[in-house]
Amino acid sequence: MSTGLRIVVVYPDLLGTYGDGGNGLVLARRAEWRGIKASLHQALSADPVPMGDLYCLGGGEDGPQVRAAAALRQDGTLVGAVERGAAVLAVCAGFQIVGTTFPDANGSGRAGLGLLDVSTVKGTGPRAVGEVVADITAAGAGPLPTLSGFENHAGVTRVGPGAEPLATVRRGIGNGGGDASEGAVAGKVLGTYLHGPVLARNPALADLLLGWATGGQLVPLDDHEEAALRQERLAVGRRSPSGMARTRRRISRALRR
Ligand code: GLN
Numbered sequence: 001m002s003t004g005l006r007i008v009v010v011y012p013d014l015l016g017t018y019g020d021g022g023n024g025l026v027l028a029r030r031a032e033w034r035g036i037k038a039s040l041h042q043a044l045s046a047d048p049v050p051m052g053d054l055y056c057l058g059g060g061e062d063g064p065q066v067r068a069a070a071a072l073r074q075d076g077t078l079v080g081a082v083e084r085g086a087a088v089l090a091v092c093a094g095f096q097i098v099g100t101t102f103p104d105a106n107g108s109g110r111a112g113l114g115l116l117d118v119s120t121v122k123g124t125g126p127r128a129v130g131e132v133v134a135d136i137t138a139a140g141a142g143p144l145p146t147l148s149g150f151e152n153h154a155g156v157t158r159v160g161p162g163a164e165p166l167a168t169v170r171r172g173i174g175n176g177g178g179d180a181s182e183g184a185v186a187g188k189v190l191g192t193y194l195h196g197p198v199l200a201r202n203p204a205l206a207d208l209l210l211g212w213a214t215g216g217q218l219v220p221l222d223d224h225e226e227a228a229l230r231q232e233r234l235a236v237g238r239r240s241p242s243g244m245a246r247t248r249r250r251i252s253r254a255l256r257r
Contacts, residue, residue: 004037005213008052010078010094011045014068018150020058020091022197026206027054034219036210049077054087054213057094059152059195062105065093072097072113082115087188087212091198095183095191096120096155103155116191117162118184120155123176127154132172132194133237134182138164141185141208146170148201148233149194157193159184166192171237188212200226201233228254 009024024040031038043049045068055078060068072078082088088098096102099118101109107122134147147167156176159165165175166183174182174193183192190209192198199206203226207218228251 004039005031005054005210006039006041006050006052007031007054007056007213008041008043008050010043010049010055010057011068011071012042012058014045014064014071015058015060015094015097017059017061017092018152018195019197020056020094020195023056023058023089023091023199023206026197026199026203027056027210030203030206030221031210031214033221036214045071049075051077052081052086054209055081055089057088057090057097059092059094061093062103065097065102066104066110068093069097069102069110069112073111079113079115082187082189085188087209088115088190089199089209090116090189090191091195092151092153092193095193096157098189098191099157100160116184116186116189117160118157118175118191119160120157123154123156127152128173128176128193130172131233131237132174132182133170133234134167134172134174134194135170136167137181138166138185140164140187141166141190141205144204144208145202145230146234147182147192147194147198147205148230148237149192149196149198151193151195153193157184162186166190196233201230224254 028040103122163186165181
C-alpha cells in the first residue's frame with residue numbers, strides 16, 4: 001500500500017447506502033488540497049481489510065450489515081488498527097457495527113466490534129427518516145459548527161459510559177433513545193446516524209478526523225461552496241419556507257463570487 005495518509009472505505013459493496021463512500025473522497029480531497037499526501041482505498045468485503053490511518057464505514061441494509069460485521073470481526077484488521085491509533089468514521093449501520101451489539105432483521109442481537117461503547121436495539125416506533133440538525137456536545141469532538149445530515153434507520157442506540165454522545169438533535173431523531181442525543185465518540189472513533197454524505201455537509205467534521213489521523217495542525221481551506229451547501233441544508237432542516245427562499249438567494253450570490 002502506498003505511503004502518506006491511508007484512507008480506507010470499508011466494504012462499499014455492503015455498506016454503501018446514501019453515497020456514504022463519498023466521505024472517503026471528501027477526506028482524500030481535503031488532505032490533498034493541503035498538500036498532505038493521501039491515498040484512498042475501497043476495501044471490498046471479499047478481500048482482507050488493508051492497514052489504514054483513517055477508516056470510513058457507511059450505512060447498509062440489515063442483511064449486508066450482519067455480513068459486514070461478521071467479516072470485520074473475522075478479519076480483525078480494523079480492531080487492530082484502532083488499537084494502534086487509527087481513526088474511524090462510522091455512519092448508521094457502520095455506527096451500529098462498531099458498537100457492542102446491534103439487531104438483525106428479526107431484531108435478534110448480533111455482536112459488533114466493540115470499538116465504541118454503544119448498543120443498538122430495533123426501535124418499536126416508525127423508522128427515523130428525514131433531515132437532521134444537531135449541535136455538537138461531545139468534549140472529545142471539540143467545538144464544531146452545527147451538524148447537518150439525513151437519517152434513515154430503525155435502530156435505537158444507547159450510549160454507554162465508555163463513550164459520549166456526539167451531539168444533541170434540534171431537528172430529527174438521532175440515537176432515538178428519548179434523550180435527543182445523536183451519535184457517539186470515544187478516542188478517535190466517531191459514530192453518527194448522519195448521511196449526506198456527512199463530511200460533504202460538515203467539512204469541519206472531516207477536518208476533525210483528518211487532524212486525528214495526521215496528528216497535525218491543518219491549514220484552513222476556502223469552504224465557501226461547502227458553506228453554501230450547509231446553509232441550504234440547515235434551512236431545509238429548519239423547514240421555514242421564507243428562510244429557505246432567503247437562504248437560496250444568499251447561496252446564489254455566494255456562488256457567483
Ligand atoms: N439497518 C440499520 C437500521 O435500520 C441501519 C440503516 C442504515 O444504515 N441506513 O437501523
